Amino acid sequence: MATPPHSPAGPPAAGPAPAARIGFGLAAVGRPGYITLGRDRDLPADRSVAAMRRRTHELLDLAYAEGVRDFDAARSYGRSEEFLAQWLDLREPAGVVVSSKWGYTYTADWRTDAEAHEVKDHSLATYERQVAETRALLGDRLDLYQVHSITPGSPALTDPALHRALAGLAAQGVRVGLSTSGPAQADAIRAALEVTVDGRPLFRSVQSTWNPLEPSAGPALAEAHAAGCRVMVKEGMANGRLAAPDARTEPVLGRLAAALGTTPDALALAAALHQPWADVVLSGAATAGQLTANLRAREVQLTADQLAALAELAEPPAEYWRHRAELPWH
Secondary structure, eight states, X not given: OOXXXXXXXXXXXXXXXXXXXXXXXXXXXXXSOOSOTTHHHHSOSOOOHHHHHHHHHHHHHHXXXXXXXXXXXXXXXXXXXHHHHHHHXXXXXXXXXXXXXXXXXXXXXXXXXXXXXXXXXXXXXXXXXXXXXXXXXXXXXXXXXXXXXXXXXXXXXXXXXXXXXXXXXXXXXXXXXXXXXXXXXXXXXXXXXXXXXXXXXXXXXXXXXXXTTBOTTHHHXXXXXXXXXXXXXXXXXXTTTTTSOOTTTIIIIIHHHHHHTSOHHHHHHHHHHTOTTOSEEEEOOSSHHXXXXXXXXXXXXXXXXXXXXXXXXXXXXXXXXXXHHTOOOO
């Protein structure tokens, strides 16, 4: 079906107008290899540091020219912090919000065929090493620092010495947050909301995977937003799965996008933009064409019925994350 049928009483009520804004994440361009589908097509054969720096700066220029002001990197995204810092030095853009993440160490040595691309460690020692590395590149332009990919068993939720160190960073004016992954994102978010230092909530920003295939974190993200946290959506296109609908998603995603005169990727991001708890929805574009298409999500107005139709695409969280874990690095 193209769109759900209209009620006999008239057209379906419109969903809430998007209040969130689109940001740009550097996961796909800060390193030569990643799991996003279609990278062999999207990136040139030359994935040298110089080539990827040029691509990153081109995308940052385009994003800023189109009104994007939120930029997200990570220690494990190869040279993403370096590329972003160099662009900030060159352009001196006004009004930007710079976020990064610690907790994974990049180990691929700029190879796409590495046995391990990143190693996770949420210890105090890793934080102290990586915050120094981030500060060396981004300096006082760092606005938000997030623990990367927290799950319910992460020591970042229970280590008082780490909490005290993170509170020290917050006292310097840097917002402290976390990103989540895995089928129990909601549990991790709720556990993080309970962490306090000297009676004050520690984590003031949450970045989670949310998309029409994996919306399970939504209620917990709404709670985080209500508690005053900045909420960022990552993987809004399910690592490329929603940019190229398959046999299961095409009847809703493809046909609805055609009926609205947009593209599936813009439609998927628009669904995230329409969530009342979302503050920033990240584009992980690797090409100028992708970024331009993603930004059209800001123009897409979805009705309540259309949002409900997209909600029907949801997969069981365990199934979604199993599929994601099987995506190869390209």
